[in-house]
Amino acid sequence: MVSKKVVVNNASGLHARPASLLAQEAGKCSSDVKIFVGEKKIEAKSILNIMAAAIKKGTEIELQCEGAQEQADLAKLVELIESGLGE
Amino acid sequence: MVNIKVDKTASRGIAVAPAYKYQEIELSPDTYIPGSVEEETEKFYQARDEVMETLKKLSADNEIFAAHMEIAGDFMLQEGVISKLQSGQQNVQQAFQDTIEEIAAIFTGMDDAYMKERGADVKDIGKQIMARLKGTTLPDLGNMDREYIVVAKDLYPSDTVKMDTRWVKGIITEEGGVTSHVSIMAKSMNIPALVGVKGILAHVEDGMTICMDAKNGEIIVDPDKTVLDEYEDKKNAYQQERLRLEQLRMQPAVTKSGKRVSLCANVGNVEDIRHAMVMNIDGVGLFRSEFLYMENTHFPTEEEQFAVYKEAAVLCPQELTIRTLDIGGDKELPYYQFEKEENPFLGWRAIRISLELKDMFKEQLRAILRASAYGHVRIMFPMIISLWELQESKKLVEECKEELRQNGIAYDEGIEMGMMMETPASVMLADEFAKEADFFSIGTNDLTQYILSVDRGNKKIAERYDSFHPAVLKAIGQIITAGHKEGIKVGMCGEMAGDSKAVPILLEMGLDEFSMSAGSIDYARELILNTI
Known part of the structure; x- marks a missing residue:
């Protein structure tokens, strides 16, 4: 299991469009992907779960991957979030 | 019969x-005795997959449906349904309904207006899947x-x-x-x-x-x-x-006694302009820029607005009157939270918002100015009640001009700046406003509502909403007289401008420009041609 902290930089936080992209990309990973924000544990493959967490701009989240490809998956998702999730 | x-x-x-x-069709869950957990789960998968298939087709043209598809296929939804089926005596319709309500409640309970809206998305998808589960089709x-x-x-x-x-x-x-x-x-x-x-x-x-x-x-x-x-x-x-009527289209709007008036269109987008151009219009008397803001996920940027205004200006070179953002009242934005107001029509709307959110306002003004290099563009400010508002708005235009000048970007230096005449205050001060504004445009929908104190959305008093009330007609006459005294043109861009009973009266009063929805233009032309 590997994890990394990353800050969300999207102007309006993880709204529908960025949340959708994140869930889609997480869905392609073979790892089990979770996001931790404060006390909350979020299933990264669920767009509803991500949106319901209402993650605002500037929030630090912890991304956790577990599985055979965990290193590669984590790196890919961290890069995606850092690059602004297509926005 | x-x-x-x-x-x-x-x-x-x-x-x-x-x-x-x-x-709306009845979508409450049927009360049948559930089959095995596997059978019920299978029904859910089938209904969901069918809905996703439909959404997939729609998502090719519209990315909102891509997000909807994502929600339909969501893990949280699936888990919710399955766990309810496993733990209870519920059938799949009941389990699904409860799950959707739980999820929607999470969103509708949020403070953020945008997120509240997502609760509606969830319910919308819920309806589609529910209809499949019940074996009916949604209208x-x-x-x-x-x-x-x-x-x-x-x-x-x-x-x-x-x-x-x-x-x-x-x-x-x-x-x-x-x-x-x-x-x-x-x-x-x-x-x-x-x-x-x-x-x-x-x-x-x-x-x-x-x-x-x-x-x-x-x-x-x-x-x-x-x-x-x-x-x-x-x-x-x-x-x-x-x-x-179509054969009359090529004739300019001139009365029998030889008075030439402008016959223009009210539009909400470029498509409307294209449609109206066929009718040989003299210009666009009202471009409702709010649609650019309402049908969007964010405040449209200067570039995004410029692209639209430029296309409009090129398409309609005669005259393009762009009204700056007229939001608030009954018009909201999906991405901006307005405070709840007791009287939204008397509240924070139109120019009152623009003068407070100055950066946003200037993005729009720069976009309009840049488009003015491509045609005959005019700026129109809505809901003005004081000279200060008009002067302040004009000052911001000058600031924007200066910024463009410094960056070597082209615009029309002589761009006309006018105002909507739609508040009782603007009528009472029409003489003063006529010295400051380059043109007037009478917005009869709001003017009638404000002069008569009759809410135009209230069905109970709909009969009292009357643009032919003597007080409204008198106000219109005063506006036209005040404008002409200072040598500026006076137009009208409310529904009244295309009303068959109103056109002869307005011609008599000396109105210079009649701007209306495309559907009324042909009729108004014939009326004008037949009036002395």
């Missing part, structure tokens, strides 16, 4: 076609492949956007007035429409033939042969009239 008289014609025309009742205007007259309680932009103009022959709604969304849309699409027809849904069965005369205000449900023949004649006569 039922014969119904209607006094509100939203958009003219004659139509005969089968009715299509567009209304969908986008799925029609035959001619029909849509009969509904009311129609919203999300409904009308799906309508295919090849098949919609007419629109009848129980609610709505002539200035409501559906009326404005029907006029711009040239579809006959009658609104405010109370009880129509009870008179009509799906598929029943309807004859509608959206000119004299008559609806005949389930007509006999005589009526059908009569309508055949009416339809022909109407087509003759259309033809006659």
